[in-house]
Amino acid sequence: MPFVLFCGLPASGKTLRVAELKTYIIEKYPDRNVNVVSDHSLGVNRNKVYAESREEKQVRGTLKSAVQRLLNKDDVVILDSLNYIKGFRYELYCVTKSCQTPQCVVWCDINPALAADWNTRRDSGEQYSSDILSGLVMRFEEPKPNNRWDSPLIVVQSDDRLPCKEICDAIFERKAPPPNHSTQSQPLSSTNFLHELDRVTQETLALQHTRPLTLSELQRQKRQFISYTKTHPVEDTSSLTSMFVQFLNSSLQ
Template sequence: MPLVVVTGFPSSGKTTVALQRLKVFLRCEAIYKNVKHFLSYSALSGFLVSSDFTDSSKEKEIRGLIKAEAQRLIGRDTVVIIDAGNYIKGYRYELYCMSKSNKCTQCTLHCVVPVDSARQWNAARVEEDAYSQEVFDALIMRYESPDSRNRWDIPLFSLLPDVMLPGPEVFTALFERKAPPPNMSTQCAPLSSTNFLYELDSITQEIVTAILSAQKLGVEGQVKIPGHEGCVLEGVGSGITPVQLARLRRQFLSYTKLHPMNDTTKIPALFTQFLNTSLR
C-alpha cells in the first residue's frame, strides 16, 4: 500500500492537508479504510515543537523514529501519511527507498504558501504548538523544496491553500500504477532446493578444477570441460589465476542463487559462457 509524503514550510498547512483533506478523501474510498498518519514530531517525541529543532542530534533521532514507525506500518493494507520531518530532500530519498523496497507506490504533496503567510499562521497557533521565531526562520532557510525531476519526489502535487485536493489524480498515482521495482541488491535470495544449490556448487567447482588442471599440464587456448559436451573455455593461459577463477565463481553463484533455474543441466554451459565473457 502507498506512502504519502506531505511537505512544505513550517505552518504551511501540512496537517490540514493530511488530516482534513487527504485522509478524509481516502477514507471515503470504501476499499481503502486503513489509513495510518503521523501528525507531528511531538506525537512521537513527547517534546515541544521548538525544542525538537534546537538540538541536531535530537532532531535526527526523531526523524529516525518517524522512519522506523513508517517501516513498521507500511504494508499491504495500509496507507501511511507522513507530514513531519521531510523538509530535507535526503530524508525524502530515504523514505522513497523504504517504500520502494516494500514494493509500495508513493507520491508527494507540496503545500505551497508564501513565507509571510506561513509566518502569520505560525503566530496564530497556540503557544505550545507554535515554532519559536528563531526555529521558524531556521527551518525556512533549511527547507529543500521537492522537484519533479527527482524520482523520489514524483508524482508531485503542488497544493494551494484554497484549491481542492486533486483527489482522482492522487488516487490514480497511489492505487492505479505499479510500484517501482526494488533494487536487486536489497532483495533476499529466493529459496532454492538443497539439490539445486548442491548441483550449482559442485558443477562450478568441477569446471574450475578442470581449468586449473589444464593449466598445470601446459594447455593453452581452448579447454574442453570433461563430462560437459559443448562446454569450451577460450583463451586459457598462464594469465588466469586461481584467485581470479574463485572470484568469478563466487559472482556466478551469487547471481544464480538470485535467479534459480529448474534445469540444472544448463549450469555448465551458462558458467562456461560467463567465464568466457568475463575473461576476455
C-alpha cells in the same frame, strides 16, 4: 499499502491537510485503514530535534522505520512531517518501490512569511523558535515533478482546497513502479538451485588450473559469479559448470 508523503515548510498546514485527507479516505473507502505517521506520534520536541543534526537524523530513521512497518497491501500510510530533504524523500520512494506500492507526494506550498505568521498563532508549546524556523526555511529542498521520487506531485497553495480525489486517484488507480531487479526476490529455477550453484562453483574451482591462484582470489571469483547468477537464474542447473568455467576464463585472462 498506498503511501502519501506530505512535505512543506514548518507551520504550512500539513497536519490539518492530513486530517482532511484521512477523513475523506475513511468516508469514500470504508474498507481501507488509514495510518498516520508524524512527528506528533513520535513525541518529537521540534526545537530540540531540528537544532541537532544527529537527533534529526535519528528521528528521520524512526519515521522511515514506522512507515516500513505499516506498509501492507490494504492500508493507506500517510507521513506527516517536514520531509524537506530530497535524499530522505528518495529513501522513502525506494521503500515503497520495493514494496510495489504506489505513492503520492503532497507539497503544502506556502509563503515563508505566512508560515511564520501561522507559527505565532500556535500554542506556545507547538511553536518553532524563530531561529529554527528560519533555518528550516533556508534548508528546504523543494520537490520537483521531474524527480521520480517526487512524482506524482500535487502542489497545494495556502488558500487551495485539498484535492482529495486527485490524491486518491494517484494512490488507488495508478500502478506501482516496478521494483529494482536487484531488490526483487528472484524466482529460483529449482528448489535446490542455490545448493547446486554453491556445489558447482566449489567443484569447478577445485579443478581449475589455468594459473596459480590464491585462495582469496578464487573465493572472490566465486562470490562474483554467485551474485550474478542469483539475479539471473537458469532453468537447467547442469549448465552452471560451463557457465562458471567461461566466467573464470574471461575474468582470469
